[in-house]
Amino acid sequence: MREVWTLAEFRHGKLNTVSLELLNRGKSIAEKLNAPLASVIIGYQIKKEDIDELIERGADKVYVVDDKRLENFIVETYAKVILKLLDEYNPDIFIAAATTTGRTLMPYIAVKKQTGLTADCTVLDIEEETGNLLQTRPAIGGNILATIKTPNTRPQMATVRAHSTKPALPDRNRVGEVIYKQFSDDVFSSKTKYIRFIKNESQQVNIQDAKIIVAGGRGLGKAENFKLIDELAELLGGAVGASRDVVDRGWKTYPHQIGLSGKTVSPALYIAVGISGAIQHIAGMQTSENIIAINKDHDAQIFKIANLGIVGDLNEILPLLIERIKDYKKKEANLNV
Amino acid sequence: MRIIVPIKQVPETSNVKMDPITGTMIREGIENIVNPLDLYAIETAIKLKEKYGGKIIVISMGPEKAVEAIKEAIAMGCDDGILLSDKKFAGSDTFATSYVVAKAIKELGDFDLVICGERATDGDTGQVGPGIASFLDLPLSSFTSEIVSVENGKIRVKRLVEEGYEEIEMMLPAVLTVVKEISDPRLPTLRGKLKAKKVEIPVWDAQKINAEEDKIGLKGSPTRVVKIFTPKVTREGEKVIVKDEKTLHQAVDKIMDYLIEKELI
Numbered sequence: 087m088r089e090v091w092t093l094a095e096f097r098h099g100k101l102n103t104v105s106l107e108l109l110n111r112g113k114s115i116a117e118k119l120n121a122p123l124a125s126v127i128i129g130y131q132i133k134k135e136d137i138d139e140l141i142e143r144g145a146d147k148v149y150v151v152d153d154k155r156l157e158n159f160i161v162e163t164y165a166k167v168i169l170k171l172l173d174e175y176n177p178d179i180f181i182a183a184a185t186t187t188g189r190t191l192m193p194y195i196a197v198k199k200q201t202g203l204t205a206d207c208t209v210l211d212i213e214e215e216t217g218n219l220l221q222t223r224p225a226i227g228g229n230i231l232a233t234i235k236t237p238n239t240r241p242q243m244a245t246v247r248a249h250s251t252k253p254a255l256p257d258r259n260r261v262g263e264v265i266y267k268q269f270s271d272d273v274f275s276s277k278t279k280y281i282r283f284i285k286n287e288s289q290q291v292n293i294q295d296a297k298i299i300v301a302g303g304r305g306l307g308k309a310e311n312f313k314l315i316d317e318l319a320e321l322l323g324g325a326v327g328a329s330r331d332v333v334d335r336g337w338k339t340y341p342h343q344i345g346l347s348g349k350t351v352s353p354a355l356y357i358a359v360g361i362s363g364a365i366q367h368i369a370g371m372q373t374s375e376n377i378i379a380i381n382k383d384h385d386a387q388i389f390k391i392a393n394l395g396i397v398g399d400l401n402e403i404l405p406l407l408i409e410r411i412k413d414y415k416k417k418e419a420n421l422n423v
Numbered sequence: 424m425r426i427i428v429p430i431k432q433v434p435e436t437s438n439v440k441m442d443p444i445t446g447t448m449i450r451e452g453i454e455n456i457v458n459p460l461d462l463y464a465i466e467t468a469i470k471l472k473e474k475y476g477g478k479i480i481v482i483s484m485g486p487e488k489a490v491e492a493i494k495e496a497i498a499m500g501c502d503d504g505i506l507l508s509d510k511k512f513a514g515s516d517t518f519a520t521s522y523v524v525a526k527a528i529k530e531l532g533d534f535d536l537v538i539c540g541e542r543a544t545d546g547d548t549g550q551v552g553p554g555i556a557s558f559l560d561l562p563l564s565s566f567t568s569e570i571v572s573v574e575n576g577k578i579r580v581k582r583l584v585e586e587g588y589e590e591i592e593m594m595l596p597a598v599l600t601v602v603k604e605i606s607d608p609r610l611p612t613l614r615g616k617l618k619a620k621k622v623e624i625p626v627w628d629a630q631k632i633n634a635e636e637d638k639i640g641l642k643g644s645p646t647r648v649v650k651i652f653t654p655k656v657t658r659e660g661e662k663v664i665v666k667d668e669k670t671l672h673q674a675v676d677k678i679m680d681y682l683i684e685k686e687l688i
Binding site: 224 | 434459517544545546549550553554558566579581585588591592597603644645648649651653660663665671672674
């Protein structure tokens with residue numbers, strides 16, 4: 087049986103946690119096909135514990151390419167390495183997370199393999215009659231869902247939206263095969279040179295990785311009021327999001343922008359404050375697991391997709407909510423002593 | 424510098440209204456516009472031209488009316504345009520589209536840069552820019568947020584990634600896909616509009632770009648749409664209205680209960 091492959095992202099000495107979520111996606115597909123599940127991990131100085139973790143979380147096989155020249159992401163080099171592996175092992179399905187890496191690397195590879203690729207899927211399934219991969223993704227700003235398949239070419243490729251599933255619990259007794267591969271120098275040649283990485287000063291900008299997002303919109307009234315959003319996000323261990331309006335006004339920078347012309351997110355909790363819910367904003371966050379909306383306009387669109395809606399003045403609600411969360415945390419801390 | 428900017432005409436989705444009964448998009452009266460994210464690519468090209476001189480060629484694949492999008496780009500400051508239009512292109516997925524655009528770029532001859540928007544707001548895949556780079560076998564910077572320098576046949580850029588920015592240097596020619604942060608698109612000028620009115624936009628078909636028929640249109644697309652359906656977006660939950668001190672506390676209680684019940688705190 088041909089294998090199901092997932093891409094495990096390894097960068098700055100760390101395995102990206104979205105790779106574990108992706109493995110769980112791969113696992114359910116592989117089980118339906120009764121096919122082996124494999125992860126591909128490429129990088130430099132990949133730790134044994136990370137390879138083990140991939141196996142404990144569901145991989146039957148791990149293909150490892152460890153080389154100094156793979157320390158940083160260069161699409162041409164990464165693509166060449168993966169194409170070598172694909173050509174040798176011919177997997178049936180190859181999926182990656184819809185991260186900046188996945189969304190760059192996968193289309194580059196799909197073209198070289200002359201196969202189909204579906205972007206940013208939220209649901210993956212197997213067509214019973216054919217065993218084809220059914221890839222479902224939102225389109226037209228999340229207003230429709232389309233199910234797509236790649237009937238005639240292999241591998242069937244898809245990128246999967248991050249946080250649209252949870253990692254499987256690790257099974258420390260699980261065993262798997264680890265295959266180390268090395269390639270000749272020409273595979274590593276490229277016309278691109280990696281210069282440096284500039285880490286975000288603020289830890290809260292990485293909204294696509296966040297489990298909780300507190301987002302503010304025009305209803306905040308002024309830039310200073312974003313302090314309440316920042317504080318609430320920090321208390322909840324979340325990231326700060328913003329609507330396009332407030333980014334255009336300069337209240338928050340572009341990396342915080344959520345929506346059609348910003349980022350698409352699907353955290354466990356999305357708190358929308360002073361956001362009316364324009365369709366292009368909703369397109370970027372409607373797959374969040376839980377949505378709480380706070381808005382003074384009773385008819386705001388955002389309430390239509392919220393699990394809990396609070397109609398009222400955010401300047402009253404937020405300070406009280408912040409105070410209550412602090413109290414709750416204090417109590418919890420005391421209980422745990 | 425010779426810069427090629429592939430753009431797409433898309434429906435103006437920011438004012439999309441959904442039919443509350445059927446749950447489908449109401450298409451009547453929806454305007455077609457230049458994909459908003461392509462405006463940043465156009466602006467980036469114009470800025471580079473202002474600094475280094477050269478020429479900007481806009482190409483768009485689509486029906487005849489996509490000429491409007493090309494003309495708008497010319498009104499902003501691009502020089503020439505080419506429309507890629509052929510019945511045989513219909514039904515192209517991202518693979519076939521990348522192929523057609525890459526073939527047209529090859530037909531255009533030498534160039535230094537291809538600059539694309541990050542993705543189109545209708546299809547929302549972001550796959551065509553990287554696909555073009557792959558077909559042309561060129562270095563690629565996706566999610567480009569800043570052009571640091573262009574010198575000695577090399578371009579240095581910053582890319583917006585999850586935890587910050589990556590700075591990379593590529594040999595020219597290269598392909599960029601750009602994010603909003605890179606520029607602030609200008610409006611078309613009156614002079615530009617006059618120029619756009621006069622300029623002839625050649626239409627290139629499959630034959631002109633030497634496209635292999637088994638790589639274009641529906642036939643050349645590896646992916647197939649199985650079905651399209653409307654998501655159940657309405658999950659309107661409980662709504663609490665704050666009227667006074669008492670209801671304010673009740674509302675905050677509700678939020679706390681929700682957070683605790685769902686183990687979000």
